[in-house]
Amino acid sequence: MKLKDSKIIVIGGGGIGCGVAYSLCMAGYNDLLLMEKNSDIASETTSQGAGLVGQLRDDIDRVSLAKWSVDVFDHLEAKAKIKPEWNQVGSLRVALTEEKASEFEELRRIAINAGVNTEWISSEKAKELWPYFDFSSTNGVLWCGTDGYLSPSKLAQSYSDETKKMGGEIATGTLVEDIFSLNGKVTGVKTNLGTISCDILINAAGAHAWHIANMAGLDLPIFPIRHEYLVSSDIENINPNIPTMRIPEASLYLRAKNNGLLLGG
Ligand SMILES: Cc1cc2nc3c(=O)[nH]c(=O)nc-3n(C[C@H](O)[C@H](O)[C@H](O)COP(=O)(O)OP(=O)(O)OC[C@H]3O[C@@H](n4cnc5c(N)ncnc54)[C@H](O)[C@@H]3O)c2cc1C
The missing domain is CATH 3.50.50.60 (FAD/NAD(P)-binding domain)
Structure with missing residues (x-):
């Protein structure tokens, strides 16, 4: 060329x-x-x-940008010849302590202000969405229905x-x-x-x-760090429509990968 x-x-x-x-x-x-x-x-x-798409951020401009990205993913999935394989399955954010729940509440407030619908759900509702996890001893589960995952x-x-x-x-x-x-x-x-x-x-x-x-003679303060995830073999009752889940205090995120799970942290 x-x-x-x-x-x-x-x-x-x-x-x-x-x-x-x-x-x-x-x-x-x-x-x-x-x-x-x-x-x-x-x-x-x-x-x-890993392709998780989460819109909750601690700054309204970053949430607005993430929301705009989600609109673009919707558009590309519907109209583009090459699809991003965008699955808008929603996301669960699990707080294990009161302190984390307070942080999540702040994220929820910012998300709502940016027009991203986000709500606390009961542990029973969370279990309906994610049957393999026991949410009863958690300090709160935040649900964002417009999050999801795609193929980067x-x-x-x-x-x-x-x-x-x-x-x-x-x-x-x-x-x-x-x-x-x-x-x-x-x-x-x-x-x-x-x-x-x-x-x-x-x-x-x-x-x-x-x-x-x-x-260009500039010193950009950026450096790579290592990050990895694992992918399971198929698990009964796991399917591509299960929501993504993040448990920050356990340094863990999960999403479906076909009929298995992708776990990273
Ligand atoms: C294991 C893992 C899991 C992740 N999971 C998630 C996730 O779930 N959700 C999420 O949002 N993010 C996730 N990330 C982060 C996300 O993947 C990265 O932030 C993103 O892919 C970075 O894209 P990039 O375009 O900046 O970099 P890259 O994809 O690395 O692209 C940079 C490109 O620049 C090219 N390049 C470099 N130097 C030159 C040069 N001199 N001339 C020409 N070309 C050059 C390179 O060849 C490369 O293709 C994950 C990352 C990893 C490693």
């Missing part, structure tokens, strides 16, 4: 870079080129994500495909090797396929974001 000078360059074809490219094209900014060093998009952290790789592919339809370009196999700037403003990038100019450069290089920022 011959690369052309572009108003906007996005570095990184993971979930974030593809999502940013899609959103910019949706907003009319389609003079855009996304560069991904690997031969496929979504082949680094995004390919490993499929989401990135969906974003990428829709971006291309709107006129944005996706260049895989394109390694950014250096960044050029003049008077403190980025002017272009050097890649393994040549030098390209741009007005705006977006660093969406995930775990490599520090290295990219460093090319």
